[in-house]
Amino acid sequence: MPSLLVSVVVPCYNQSKYLRETVENALKSTYRPIELLIINDGSKDDSLGIARKLAEEFPEVRVLDQPNGGVSVARNNGISNAKGEIILPLDGDDLIAPVYMEEAVKVLTTRQEVKVVYCQAVKFNEEGQKKWHLKPFSRHQLAKDNMIFSAAFIWKKDAEAVGGFSEDMKMGREDWEFWIKMLKNGGEVVQLPFVGFYYRLTTTSKRKRTGTIQKKRDRIDYLNKKHADFFERELNGPLRIQRTWSRPYNKLMKLLRLL
Incomplete structure (x- = not known):
């Protein structure tokens, strides 16, 4: 039985400094066949030129160019144009281990109940690296809270079934919101032990730009509006600003209303 094609979807916005390293690193994966789609999201630096040069050098690489629309639009563009049945979203400055793809595909193709496969991770920069402690x-x-980073392996059909990443x-x-709508109604998740x-x-880094209190409030309001049923089931009510206290607070508020 031939191996399934994996499509690595790489959204890129002004990441010319790291894009070649990310692409060449992904192409060192022990798994084949793969394709790698670079989606240039209206970059203002030389990302598009580097992407096109990479496509000339490596037959597995394709380039899509779009006006700046944000990472969700870029990922969805890549997913819709992907030829593979299995998708790996990978941002244009991140790296993966050579065996990650091979081991993830083994799980997805042998366990039908599994929707998402990810792994352990580290955060790094020029000064070094540290373990990313995921719940x-x-x-x-x-x-x-979210405990699955975006660079996890999924079935293309599952991503399309939930409408991809929410562009609004x-x-x-x-x-985080993508994993909620992907998994709230079922499906197993496997974390690889490496x-x-x-x-x-x-x-x-976008995580720094979106870490303000106002962004947090906007995010929680958005999630509550889209997934009220999920939070009612899991937290006995809406997600709160103090997220870890959501369930006991919701329970207390319901008790008080009964008095």
Whole structure:
């Protein structure tokens, strides 16, 4: 039986400094066949030129160019144009271990109940690296916080079934909302027992730009509006600003209303 094609979807916005390293690193994967789609999201630097040169050098690489629309629009563009049945979203400055793809595909293709496969991870920059301590997956925990980074393996059909990444979510953590709608009604999640993902920390990292209190409030309001049923089931009510206290607070508020 031939191996399934994996499509690595690489959204890129002004990441010319790291794009070649990310692409060449992904192409060192022990798994084949693969294709790698670079989606240039209206970059103002030389990202598009570097992407096109990479496509000339490596037959597995394709380039899509779009006006700046944000990372969700870029990922969805890549997913819709992907030829593979399995998708790996990978940002244009991050890295993966050579065996990550091979081991993830083994799980997806042998366990039909599994929707998402990810791994252990580290955060790194020029000064060094540190372990990224991710909470164990559960739907209850997913209601309070995200523990799956975007560079996880999924089936293309599952991504399309939930409408891809929400393009109107502009306040960050769009991968969290994606996992909620992907997993809230079922599906197993597997974390591989090794470090396979390397998240690059930069001064312009989106996580820093979207970490303000106002962005957090906007994000929680958005999630509550879109997934009220999920939070009611897992937290006995809406997600709160103090997320870890959401369930006991909701329970208390319901008790008080009965008095």
